[in-house]
Amino acid sequence: xxxxxxxxxxxxxxxxxxxxxxxxxxxxxxxxxxxxxxxxxxxxxxxxxxxxxxxxxxxxxxxxxxxxxxxxxxxxxxxxxxxxxxxxxxxxxxxxxxxxxxxxxxxxxxxxxxxxxxxxxxxxxxxxxxxxxxxxxxxxxxxxxxxxxxxxxxxxxxxxxxxxxxxxxxxxxxxxxxxxxxxxxxxxxxxxxxxxxxxxxxxxxxxxxxxxxxxxxxxxxxxxxxxxxxxxxxxxxxxxxxxxxxxxxxxxxxxxxxxxxxxxxxxxxxxxxxxxxxxxxxxxxxxxxxxxxxxxxxxxxxxxxxxxxxxxxxxxxxxxxxxxxxxxxxxxxxxxxxxxxxxxxxxxxxxxxxxxxxxxxxxxxxxxxxxxxxxxxxxxxxxxxxxxxxxxxxxxxxxxxxxxxxxxxxxxxxxxxxxxxxxxxxxxxxxxxxxxxxxxxxxxxxxxxxxxxxxxxxxxxxxxxxxxxxxxxxxxxxxxxxxxxxxxxxxxxxxxxxxxxxxxxxxxxxxxxxxxxxxxxxxxxxxxxxxxxxxxxxxxxxxxxxxxxxxxx
Amino acid sequence: xxxxxxxxxxxxxxxxxxxxxxxxxxxxxxxxxxxxxxxxxxxxxxxxxxxxxxxxxxxxxxxxxxxxxxxxxxxxxxxxxxxxxxxxxxxxxxxxxxxxxxxxxxxxxxxxxxxxxxxxxxxxxxxxxxxxxxxxxxxxxxxxxxxxxxxxxxxxxxxxxxxxxxxxxxxxxxxxxxxxxxxxxxxxxxxxxxxxxxxxxxxxxxxxxxxxxxxxxxxxxxxxxxxxxxxxxxxxxxxxxxxxxxxxxxxxxxxxxxxxxxxxxxxxxxxxxxxxxxxxxxxxxxxxxxxxxxxxxxxxxxxxxxxxxxxxxxxxxxxxxxxxxx
Numbered sequence: 001x002x003x004x005x006x007x008x009x010x011x012x013x014x015x016x017x018x019x020x021x022x023x024x025x026x027x028x029x030x031x032x033x034x035x036x037x038x039x040x041x042x043x044x045x046x047x048x049x050x051x052x053x054x055x056x057x058x059x060x061x062x063x064x065x066x067x068x069x070x071x072x073x074x075x076x077x078x079x080x081x082x083x084x085x086x087x088x089x090x091x092x093x094x095x096x097x098x099x100x101x102x103x104x105x106x107x108x109x110x111x112x113x114x115x116x117x118x119x120x121x122x123x124x125x126x127x128x129x130x131x132x133x134x135x136x137x138x139x140x141x142x143x144x145x146x147x148x149x150x151x152x153x154x155x156x157x158x159x160x161x162x163x164x165x166x167x168x169x170x171x172x173x174x175x176x177x178x179x180x181x182x183x184x185x186x187x188x189x190x191x192x193x194x195x196x197x198x199x200x201x202x203x204x205x206x207x208x209x210x211x212x213x214x215x216x217x218x219x220x221x222x223x224x225x226x227x228x229x230x231x232x233x234x235x236x237x238x239x240x241x242x243x244x245x246x247x248x249x250x251x252x253x254x255x256x257x258x259x260x261x262x263x264x265x266x267x268x269x270x271x272x273x274x275x276x277x278x279x280x281x282x283x284x285x286x287x288x289x290x291x292x293x294x295x296x297x298x299x300x301x302x303x304x305x306x307x308x309x310x311x312x313x314x315x316x317x318x319x320x321x322x323x324x325x326x327x328x329x330x331x332x333x334x335x336x337x338x339x340x341x342x343x344x345x346x347x348x349x350x351x352x353x354x355x356x357x358x359x360x361x362x363x364x365x366x367x368x369x370x371x372x373x374x375x376x377x378x379x380x381x382x383x384x385x386x387x388x389x390x391x392x393x394x395x396x397x398x399x400x401x402x403x404x405x406x407x408x409x410x411x412x413x414x415x416x417x418x419x420x421x422x423x424x425x426x427x428x429x430x431x432x433x434x435x436x437x438x439x440x441x442x443x444x445x446x447x448x449x450x451x452x453x454x455x456x457x458x459x460x461x462x463x464x465x466x467x468x469x470x471x472x473x474x475x476x477x478x479x480x481x482x483x484x485x486x487x488x489x490x491x492x493x494x495x496x497x498x499x500x501x502x503x504x505x506x507x508x509x510x511x512x513x514x515x516x517x518x519x520x521x522x523x524x525x526x527x528x529x530x531x532x533x534x535x536x537x538x539x540x541x542x543x544x545x546x547x548x549x550x551x552x553x
Numbered sequence: 554x555x556x557x558x559x560x561x562x563x564x565x566x567x568x569x570x571x572x573x574x575x576x577x578x579x580x581x582x583x584x585x586x587x588x589x590x591x592x593x594x595x596x597x598x599x600x601x602x603x604x605x606x607x608x609x610x611x612x613x614x615x616x617x618x619x620x621x622x623x624x625x626x627x628x629x630x631x632x633x634x635x636x637x638x639x640x641x642x643x644x645x646x647x648x649x650x651x652x653x654x655x656x657x658x659x660x661x662x663x664x665x666x667x668x669x670x671x672x673x674x675x676x677x678x679x680x681x682x683x684x685x686x687x688x689x690x691x692x693x694x695x696x697x698x699x700x701x702x703x704x705x706x707x708x709x710x711x712x713x714x715x716x717x718x719x720x721x722x723x724x725x726x727x728x729x730x731x732x733x734x735x736x737x738x739x740x741x742x743x744x745x746x747x748x749x750x751x752x753x754x755x756x757x758x759x760x761x762x763x764x765x766x767x768x769x770x771x772x773x774x775x776x777x778x779x780x781x782x783x784x785x786x787x788x789x790x791x792x793x794x795x796x797x798x799x800x801x802x803x804x805x806x807x808x809x810x811x812x813x814x815x816x817x818x819x820x821x822x823x824x825x826x827x828x829x830x831x832x833x834x835x836x837x838x839x840x841x842x843x844x845x846x847x848x849x850x851x852x853x854x855x856x857x858x859x860x861x862x863x864x865x866x867x868x869x870x871x872x873x874x875x876x877x878x879x
Contacts, residue, residue, distance in 0.1 A: 072825070080694060223683060225663025377663075378688040384607065384825075391640060391823030398821055399814035406810060409556035442826050443754055446818060450761065450833065453814030454768070457807040461772065464803040490775040497716055497771055498764035501709045505760050508705035513757045520761065552555070 004540050012533045016424050019431035019526075022063050026430050031057050032064055037202065039064075065434040068203060069219070070441030070515050073389050075382030076219035077227040080375045083188045083212050085181040087370035089172055090121035092180060094275045096144075096159070096170060097124055097256055103140050104128075111137045116255045117167065122177070124170040131166040138163055141170060148179050185212055187281075187369045192216060192231050213375070224377040231372070237280030237363055239310070240272040242321040242333055263329040264350045270330045272323045277313045282306025286363035288356045289346065296356035297348040300363060307343020315339040326359070392445035399449045400426075407456055411463050414553050417538045418459040421530040425455050428526040429519060438522075441515030451523030458495070458531030461487040467553045476551040477543065484536060491528065499524045558805040563798045567845060568790045571853055574846040578735055585742020592745050597752030600699050602654030602692035606669065607636075611644045612679035619648065622676035626668060629653045638824040647685070647824075654692045702756040706737065709763050717767075721774060724855040729770045732848035736766045736839050743835055754829040762836030765811070769804060769844035776800050777849070781857065789856060793849050808841045 025032040038054035058064060071078055097116060104114050104126075112129030119125035128137055138161055145157035156175035161168070172180075185208060192214060193206045205217040221227050243257050246269055253259040253271045262268040284303045291297040302310055314336050323333045324347055332349045351359070403422065407415040429448060433440065466483030474482070502524065505517035598605050616633045623631055629652070636647040655665070666687055674680045690698075710733050718726035737759055744751050776796040784792055812834065819830045
């Protein structure tokens with residue numbers, strides 16, 4: 001007969017209450033949002049009276065999880081960037097050249113003179129004048145190879161060395177390229193995150209997509225162009241030895257060198273060695289400062305490896321000029337006056353205070369290891385977002401009322417039960433969304449509206465079945481029981497198949513579409529739960545009280 | 554007094570002309586497909602790259618003036634359409650400008666967007682800047698998005714095929730999938746015929762249609778399976794007919810509540826998702842039709858195993874009924 005164990009009843013009730021409890025903060029969206037921001041600000045040290053007042057707006061013991069609003073509802077910018085992972089190969093191989101040169105130099109008797117040749121970016125070509133010495137040269141250069149850690153653990157080296165006649169070719173290995181790509185993307189991700197955090201916007205999304213892409217979504221920002229400025233495209237800092245200084249923009253720099261313009265002296269060009277002594281990656285700190293003449297400057301400090309390299313280089317090259325290169329422009333080219341052992345120094349140039357501050361921020365956040373290509377840019381204005389929210393709200397309410405009235409007209413008392421379940425259902429969707437920190441997008445609202453329409457389906461299936469069972473006059477209790485029992489397989493099959501498509505949508509989709517998949521998927525879960533358990537519980541409780549001889553569905 | 558969409562105990566003969574229905578559906582699919590081949594879809598920037606700008610102005614939009622203002626920038630193929638929505642304010646005039654993908658594999662630069670803004674504002678002083686929205690997709694991504702979208706639809710249909718095959722029998726799965734393919738093709742056909750913008754959101758709608766149509770089909774099939782055991786001696790077309798008639802009331806109830814909700818969204822939900830909602834409304838109608846006239850008709854054509862005398866692995870599924878002796 002119609003029975004539900006007491007513990008089951010309590011579980012069902014508690015689940016509903018918990019879901020609605022979690023959903024509740026969304027009714028007071030602005031208040032809770034201000035509260036959450038204030039809590040975060042206080043944690044970060046901004047313990048001001050205003051923040052404390054905002055925090056007090058919402059009691060601590062209440063849940064404070066909110067449904068995130070997607071960019072299409074809140075307004076903001078969306079960028080999909082591709083990291084030019086191959087950029088790094090050239091640097092990496094360039095940095096190998098001094099090492100190869102130094103290793104081969106002592107063997108000049110057997111291999112003759114060595115000269116760098118032009119090569120693709122992921123290779124170093126070295127010509128030796130005595131090809132007979134090639135086996136020895138190969139042996140030496142192979143000795144430079146370093147094993148790299150791969151996921152499979154199979155020992156692979158970072159370079160492959162082969163000979164073609166008198167040409168010694170050092171190639172970056174595939175395993176090293178993969179490892180390098182991985183590092184480059186991870187690093188870029190981290191740096192972009194730090195730069196956006198420095199600006200302090202709310203809830204930015206910075207995610208890796210695929211092997212070499214990064215998705216950046218920042219709500220509330222004015223435009224994608226503004227976001228790009230924050231990220232800064234490169235800001236690469238390197239310290240390179242200077243070969244010469246001149247004013248010819250078309251001068252041939254020679255192999256292994258490159259020609260870069262001066263940042264603040266128009267018409268001046270420096271020829272510098274392409275391989276950097278130290279790079280910005282090895283910086284640990286940079287602060288705006290003033291030099292001894294009171295002009296804006298930037299203080300910097302290297303990490304230990306950077307400091308050692310810098311120290312060694314300055315010790316060996318006292319009296320030589322040395323270029324500080326930022327984004328392929330020479331910021332300044334001071335002459336090394338003395339050995340700089342501590343790894344800290346100062347960059348001077350013709351900066352304004354603002355420029356030195358910005359440079360310090362960029363340096364501190366670290367340079368992006370490679371350039372970015374922006375493949376997708378979307379800016380949604382806050383007004384359009386608000387319009388969408390308003391329209392979505394009205395549409396949802398109207399859809400909701402329509403379905404409620406229609407269900408009541410069709411099924412009477414049972415329709416009312418289904419309606420209560422529908423309201424709980426919507427509450428549960430919001431509760432779950434808040435709990436998992438899901439994002440509500442405009443298609444997501446459509447998903448909710450669709451759920452409103454479809455959620456009653458499970459109830460309709462049951463009610464129709466009860467109607468049929470009533471015809472065979474087994475008595476109301478038996479009819480209700482059979483109705484639930486026999487409709488179950490249809491309910492499950494129908495919802496599992498829809499759920500499968502929601503999962504596929506979630507896996508394949510991005511952004512707004514994913515938001516739709518989330519609400520649709522959650523809607524299916526909650527509507528099955530409310531139809532099978534909640535409506536049934538209500539019907540059973542009602543039936544136990546009234547004990548009707550006849551029921552009409 | 555209860556509202557009844559379908560009177561009780563209907564006894565329509567859905568299969569009197571089932572070959573005709575299958576024929577009509579087949580013909581419609583051919584028409585849709587030919588339309589797609591001839592006319593193609595009006596792809597949004599998600600699928601072909603380019604930029605869309607949503608402008609808002611306090612003055613009425615004059616497309617000719619906009620076009621002239623942008624001509625100097627040499628942006629290539631431009632399309633400008635005015636957007637209407639009952640919820641716009643009196644002085645809210647909205648237009649969508651679409652610009653084809655520019656050179657290179659990247660999205661459009663911010664500089665170009667501000668140039669466009671300046672040019673338009675010179676022509677239309679009522680124009681609000683910054684634009685209400687600017688979306689730019691590089692051709693590299695759009696190519697991948699098409700690929701992902703096709704994979705998603707195929708995967709969804711495949712996954713569902715497997716599920717139904719496991720839960721029912723292969724004839725049911727074939728019928729259900731035929732109905733799905735029918736729905737998807739007809740939806741694409743409508744988008745091609747009416748040249749409604751086809752973007753990523755429409756793919757989401759397509760997949761939802763797949764889910765919804767299946768929902769309907771499964772409910773009918775579930776009843777067919779049950780009735781096949783109940784009426785062992787009756788011919789298949791009668792069993793199918795009984796099943797469809799028995800579930801008819803539910804089919805209509807669910808379709809109507811869903812349509813009710815969707816129509817509310819279509820009218821009141823704003824113009825941004827109107828195409829998306831339109832696809833779903835169409836899908837619900839087509840999906841309801843196809844679960845009866847395509848899926849069930851296909852089942853009739855394929856036939857099902859009726860010999861239950863032998864012990865069969867499928868007979869005792871987990872929802873089988875055991876009733877006490879009367």
